[in-house]
Amino acid sequence: MFDIGFSELLLIAVVALVVMGPQRLPQAMRTLALWLGRARQMFNNLRRELDHEIGMDEVRRQLHNEQILRELKSTAHEIESPPGEAGSPAAPEARDSSSENSDQQQPPQEPPRP
Numbered sequence: 001m002f003d004i005g006f007s008e009l010l011l012i013a014v015v016a017l018v019v020m021g022p023q024r025l026p027q028a029m030r031t032l033a034l035w036l037g038r039a040r041q042m043f044n045n046l047r048r049e050l051d052h053e054i055g056m057d058e059v060r061r062q063l064h065n066e067q068i069l070r071e072l073k074s075t076a077h078e079i080e081s082p083p084g085e086a087g088s089p090a091a092p093e094a095r096d097s098s099s100e101n102s103d104q105q106q107p108p109q110e111p112p113r114p
Contacts, residue, residue: 017025 016028020028
């Protein structure tokens with residue numbers, strides 16, 4: 001990630017030894033390792049929570065898609081059902097169209113003349 005090689009790490013260690021001295025260096029290294037461990041733990045927890053949330057979103061999306069699929073199937077069943085079938089939305093339409101046809105077959109009536 002940072003592209004730090006062994007020689008760079010060795011140089012940092014020598015500079016830290018010279019600046020801090022041999023008495024304080026072990027304690028500083030322990031403190032640094034503790035901070036790095038906590039940061040790594042927080043990062044892993046965050047990643048785990050995000051993966052969990054993404055998984056939950058995926059489940060919600062799939063449930064929504066299944067609901068839409070059920071609605072589409074019921075609509076397709078209603079469309080494919082015969083017009084005379086009870087509860088079919090096509091039955092009132094069939095009655096309306098038949099009454100329109102009967103109106104077209106009769107000649108228009110003229111109003112009576114005074």
